[in-house]
Amino acid sequence: MKKLLAILAALPLLAASAWAAPAERYLHVKVDDAAGAQKISVNIPLSLAAKVIPAIDNGRLHDGRVRIGRFESDGVDIRQILDALQTAPDGEFVTVDQPKQHVRVAKRNGQLIVRVTDRKHEDQNVSVTLPWTVAEALASSTDKHELNLEAAIQALEKASDTTLVTVTGSRQTVRVWIDSQSAPAPSGDYQ
Amino acid sequence: MILLGKIGAGLLGGALVVGGLASSQGFLHVRIDEKRPDGTHLRLLLPAVALPVVLECVPRKHLRQAASDLRPWLPAIEAAASGLVDVPDGPLVEVAEPGERVSVVKSDRSLVVDVNDPGEAVHVSVPLGAVRSAASVVATRAGSN
Numbered sequence: 145m146k147k148l149l150a151i152l153a154a155l156p157l158l159a160a161s162a163w164a165a166p167a168e169r170y171l172h173v174k175v176d177d178a179a180g181a182q183k184i185s186v187n188i189p190l191s192l193a194a195k196v197i198p199a200i201d202n203g204r205l206h207d208g209r210v211r212i213g214r215f216e217s218d219g220v221d222i223r224q225i226l227d228a229l230q231t232a233p234d235g236e237f238v239t240v241d242q243p244k245q246h247v248r249v250a251k252r253n254g255q256l257i258v259r260v261t262d263r264k265h266e267d268q269n270v271s272v273t274l275p276w277t278v279a280e281a282l283a284s285s286t287d288k289h290e291l292n293l294e295a296a297i298q299a300l301e302k303a304s305d306t307t308l309v310t311v312t313g314s315r316q317t318v319r320v321w322i323d324s325q326s327a328p329a330p331s332g333d334y335q
Numbered sequence: 336m337i338l339l340g341k342i343g344a345g346l347l348g349g350a351l352v353v354g355g356l357a358s359s360q361g362f363l364h365v366r367i368d369e370k371r372p373d374g375t376h377l378r379l380l381l382p383a384v385a386l387p388v389v390l391e392c393v394p395r396k397h398l399r400q401a402a403s404d405l406r407p408w409l410p411a412i413e414a415a416a417s418g419l420v421d422v423p424d425g426p427l428v429e430v431a432e433p434g435e436r437v438s439v440v441k442s443d444r445s446l447v448v449d450v451n452d453p454g455e456a457v458h459v460s461v462p463l464g465a466v467r468s469a470a471s472v473v474a475t476r477a478g479s480n
Binding site for chain 1: 407411413423424
């Protein structure tokens, strides 16, 4: 009898948790000065970004898409790399060797992985790890000179907690990640 | 005596209705404290519903620049203001460096901005509904030259 009562008492809680709205997802950006002098922390609810980005029609941003035409002049055509990787088998790398930097792109375990190493300043590295669904969403725009930010944000809302971008330099470190916490975790690190 | 009571009840009811309307959208709260001996200490508490009216009273020439800057961003501001209503309270932006701290927090249907530097401490709390209507008024006035 006690067990039955306990189950009956727990039912409303189970039902409530099943019907509860999914937790808000956040995109966090954290910039730390190497000397510890400056800290910048930005926490953007993804649902908010999903509403605001399509509403921006200014500069390179319009209709939830960002124009990336000029990125080609740096020798790295982001859109072309994404297109090539869509059909590439898991683990295959694209390597871009330039006098200034070394870029490696891989598709591994359902993620797009980009590593950029500055040849002149070897302590400056950029690491990008995007869930493959997000990378696909970015490339889902019909125009080859654009990335679809709106679709990428929708895909990010469904992605698990992960560190998306890490930039380490002698002066600053930058970290971009997603999770369900409104404020950054003190030392949260997802991979 | 009964008539006086009825008039009093009427006045009280009217005051309650006006007060309710005034506070229905919350209050704009501004606090500025300059950190010098003869510095300014400003406190402003304004019903959010009055903000568009106040902006209508500002001479157009003073709003022109702000308006032209705002117009392209108006849809984004409106989307942000309505979107922020639905997200949980929490810090949105925090910048800390020696002697200076800036924070933007969403708190209870308001956007709260705090700036604390060696020269002054500024606190602004704006109801999200007022952000939308104020931006709209400023942008509209730019178009009505």
